[in-house]
Every structure is written in C-alpha cells, then in structure tokens.
Amino acid sequence: MRQADFDTTDLRRAFGTFLTGVTVVTTRDESGAPCGMTANSFTSVSLDPPLVLVCIGNGSSNITAFEATDRFAVNILGHDQTDVATVFSARGVDRFATIVHEEATTGAPILTDCLGWFDCRLHQRVIAGDHLILIGYVEDLQIGQRPPLGFCRGRFVNLDATVSPGMPAK
Ligand SMILES: Cc1cc2nc3c(=O)[nH]c(=O)nc-3n(C[C@H](O)[C@H](O)[C@H](O)COP(=O)(O)O)c2cc1C
Known part of the structure; x- marks a missing residue:
C-alpha cells in the first residue's frame, strides 16, 4: 500500500477547507x-x-445512543446560532438544559429555533474507519428561510450575504 506523505493534522486541515453548514x-x-x-x-x-x-x-459520548437508535433528527443551524453549536460540542454540560426543543414524528428531538430540520428513520448504519455513518430515511422536514450558519477552517462563518445564482430553481 502507498505510504501517505501527510499526517492526521494535514488531513484534518485539508478537510477543514471544505465549507459546510452546521447541524x-x-x-x-x-x-x-x-x-x-x-x-x-x-x-x-x-x-x-x-x-x-x-x-x-467513535469517541463521541453519544456513540452508544447512535449505535442503538432507529431514528434521529438533523437540525440545521441558522447564522445566529453559534451559541447552540458551541453548547452541542461542549463536554460536561447538560446540552438540552437551555435549548428549547420538541418532539418530531419519529420521537427524535427537534431544536425549536433551528433554521430547519430533517426527521429520519434509520435506513442504514455503516461502520467507516473511526466514524459511524448513519443514513436516514427522511419522514418529515421543515424548510427555513433565514441565512444558515457556515463552518470552515475551524471557524464559524456568517453566510448572511448576497449570493450569485447557482443551480436553477425547479
Ligand atoms: C462545527 C462542528 C462540527 C462538528 N462535526 C462533527 C461531526 O460531523 N461528527 C462528529 O463526530 N463530531 C463532530 N463535531 C464534534 C462534536 O460536536 C463534539 O464536540 C464531540 O463529539 C465531543 O462531544 P461528545 O463526545 O459528547 O460527542 C463537530 C464539532 C463542531 C464544533
């Protein structure tokens, strides 16, 4: 097998240059x-x-719950929710104590003020390296209008800006 000429730090930094949303x-x-x-x-x-x-x-404190569950929700965060992203990545805190939430159709928790959400039944679970991939069948969703929160190079990005047209709307 080819010996990689990068280390985990390089790989993490390279992955981090890909701009994403935050859920x-x-x-x-x-x-x-x-x-x-x-x-x-x-x-x-x-x-x-x-x-x-x-x-x-695999190292997540929630891994046992995600390994066992048959439902989950993906809550998309708005540009004004860096505090929520921080709470839900912090260890040793009661993450739901200060965040208002309700129950979706599947019973998974929905964060009431998030930008939008997907309520999912488990479709497939795939073990891939040091992560567990959960593939969900979307049973219900909510579409939000306010700008999303972004993440790139380890920092939150405010995407509240005018964007040029991309894919034509259908
Ligand atoms: C913006 C952002 C994105 C993250 N994305 C992931 C992710 O996709 N998968 C993952 O396992 N952890 C991700 N994390 C880390 C987890 O949120 C969490 O910090 C980590 O798993 C430690 O907490 P836990 O052990 O309770 O899960 C991300 C953290 C941040 C701040």
Missing part, C-alpha cells in the same frame, strides 16, 4: 433522554428515496 444531530438514548451533538458531516444522499447521512465519531 445538531439528535436522538434519544435507551432511557428516552434527548441527546445530540454538533455535526458538519451532514450530506444529502438521495431524492428518491429521500436519504441523508451524518458521520458520528
């Missing part, structure tokens, strides 16, 4: 308590069937 992926643990974490690994996968994915690190 909080949520589920319930075995006791029914809400749990979740900030994740920028969210990707849309398929329109028909409607599929999305998110990657959960």
Whole structure:
C-alpha cells in the first residue's frame, strides 16, 4: 500500500477547507433522554428515496445512543446560532438544559429555533474507519428561510450575504 506523505493534522486541515453548514444531530438514548451533538458531516444522499447521512465519531459520548437508535433528527443551524453549536460540542454540560426543543414524528428531538430540520428513520448504519455513518430515511422536514450558519477552517462563518445564482430553481 502507498505510504501517505501527510499526517492526521494535514488531513484534518485539508478537510477543514471544505465549507459546510452546521447541524445538531439528535436522538434519544435507551432511557428516552434527548441527546445530540454538533455535526458538519451532514450530506444529502438521495431524492428518491429521500436519504441523508451524518458521520458520528467513535469517541463521541453519544456513540452508544447512535449505535442503538432507529431514528434521529438533523437540525440545521441558522447564522445566529453559534451559541447552540458551541453548547452541542461542549463536554460536561447538560446540552438540552437551555435549548428549547420538541418532539418530531419519529420521537427524535427537534431544536425549536433551528433554521430547519430533517426527521429520519434509520435506513442504514455503516461502520467507516473511526466514524459511524448513519443514513436516514427522511419522514418529515421543515424548510427555513433565514441565512444558515457556515463552518470552515475551524471557524464559524456568517453566510448572511448576497449570493450569485447557482443551480436553477425547479
Ligand atoms: C462545527 C462542528 C462540527 C462538528 N462535526 C462533527 C461531526 O460531523 N461528527 C462528529 O463526530 N463530531 C463532530 N463535531 C464534534 C462534536 O460536536 C463534539 O464536540 C464531540 O463529539 C465531543 O462531544 P461528545 O463526545 O459528547 O460527542 C463537530 C464539532 C463542531 C464544533
């Protein structure tokens, strides 16, 4: 096998140059308590069937809940929610204590003030290196209008700016 001439720090920095949105992926643990974490690994996968994915690190304190769950929600954060992203990536705090949330159709927690969300049944679970890929079948969604929160090179990015036309709207 070819010996890589980069190390994990280079790889992490290279991954970090790819601009993403920011989500909080949520589920319930075995006791029914809400749990979740900030994740920028969210990707849309398929329109028909409607599929999305998110990657959960093996070292996450939530890994047991995500390994066992058959439902999860992906909450897309708005440009004004850096505080929510910070809370849901901090260790040793009660992440849901200060964040208003409700229950989606599947029972997964939805963050009430987020930009939009996907409520998912588990479609497939894939072990990939040091992450668990959860592929979800979208059962319900909410579409938001305000600008999204971005993330690039380890920093939050405010995307509240005029953008040029991309894909034609259908
Ligand atoms: C912007 C941002 C994006 C993140 N994306 C992911 C991700 O996609 N997958 C992941 O496992 N952790 C991700 N993390 C790290 C987790 O949010 C969390 O900090 C880490 O898993 C430690 O907390 P935990 O052990 O309770 O999960 C991200 C953190 C930040 C701030």
